[in-house]
Amino acid sequence: MSSIMEHSRLETALDGARRRDRRVFMPFITAGDPHLDRTEELVAAMRRGGADIIELGVPFSDPLADGPVIQRASSRALKNGTTMRQILDLAGRMRGNGTLGATPLVLLLYYNTVYVYGEERFARDAAAAGVDGVVIPDLPLEAGGSLRSMCNKTGLTMIAIVTPTTSVDRIKMITDNAEGFIYYTAVTGVTGIREGLRQELMGEIKQLKQLTNLPVLLGFGISNSQQARQAAAFADGIIMGSALVELIENSLGSEMPKLIERFVREIKQVI
Numbered sequence: 696m697s698s699i700m701e702h703s704r705l706e707t708a709l710d711g712a713r714r715r716d717r718r719v720f721m722p723f724i725t726a727g728d729p730h731l732d733r734t735e736e737l738v739a740a741m742r743r744g745g746a747d748i749i750e751l752g753v754p755f756s757d758p759l760a761d762g763p764v765i766q767r768a769s770s771r772a773l774k775n776g777t778t779m780r781q782i783l784d785l786a787g788r789m790r791g792n793g794t795l796g797a798t799p800l801v802l803l804l805y806y807n808t809v810y811v812y813g814e815e816r817f818a819r820d821a822a823a824a825g826v827d828g829v830v831i832p833d834l835p836l837e838a839g840g841s842l843r844s845m846c847n848k849t850g851l852t853m854i855a856i857v858t859p860t861t862s863v864d865r866i867k868m869i870t871d872n873a874e875g876f877i878y879y880t881a882v883t884g885v886t887g888i889r890e891g892l893r894q895e896l897m898g899e900i901k902q903l904k905q906l907t908n909l910p911v912l913l914g915f916g917i918s919n920s921q922q923a924r925q926a927a928a929f930a931d932g933i934i935m936g937s938a939l940v941e942l943i944e945n946s947l948g949s950e951m952p953k954l955i956e957r958f959v960r961e962i963k964q965v966i
């Protein structure tokens with residue numbers, strides 16, 4: 696439902712964290728990796744570990760914002776035949792059977808996937824499936840008008856991305872139109888594990904927070920608990936993807952959920 700009418704799950708989670716002065720953790724995995732049959736138990740594991748928001752990637756053949764780890768996850772999922780329809784069905788099932796509880800679900804997807812599915816149909820079906828928000832890294836503000844108005848109608852939040860090279864004027868334009876939270880990328884480039892956080896990050900986030908009241912979540916390159924702790928000292932929350940996806944890639948099927956749960960819990964404890 697529209698946020699004017701009632702508090703969305705996303706707002707409730709973000710406001711709750713702010714009131715309790717807690718940092719938000721949004722772990723990411725690719726839906727359908729290693730197989731869509733496993734996604735529900737991995738989502739359940741992230742939630743048990745304490746995820747505040749769950750981000751699921753919709754696999755795409757040309758994921759230009761992704762580094763090698765998530766690219767491989769995408770191709771594994773596509774090889775298994777994972778489709779948008781199946782992912783939305785799974786989302787609806789997890790919302791209905793309690794796997795997600797009240798935890799917000801955000802989809803990460805490339806615009807082409809939405810375009811092929813149909814903007815209106817997507818906004819309607821995703822909202823009906825209990826999806827709360829979308830991050831579309833290759834859809835600039837100027838090109839997103841029609842999808843934005845459909846998402847507004849169905850109650851889906853379109854999450855805006857700001858990068859270290861976004862100009863102040865553009866940040867103002869983006870934040871004027873933003874809702875939910877701001878996704879700030881720690882680096883310009885692609886997703887993936889990195890050695891350390893850039894020195895300039897704290898200043899950049901401070902500056903961004905002067906331009907918006909929305910929570911700022913930091914993602915891209917946060918790969919371990921030390922980096923998570925550092926990032927959580929100045930961001931309202933953190934996003935981690937490649938580290939989890941790598942864990943999935945390198946573990947046996949049977950131990951995956953345990954490893955993911957433990958990893959998420961370890962991060963939650965330090966932020």
Ligand SMILES: O=P(O)(O)OC[C@@H](O)[C@@H](O)c1c[nH]c2ccccc12
Nearest residue numbers: 723760832886887915916935936937
């Ligand atoms: O993998 P990283 O570096 O931890 O970054 C988070 C990220 O995985 C997730 O939010 C994401 C996956 N694919 C993306 C594409 C664009 C923006 C963000 C993403």
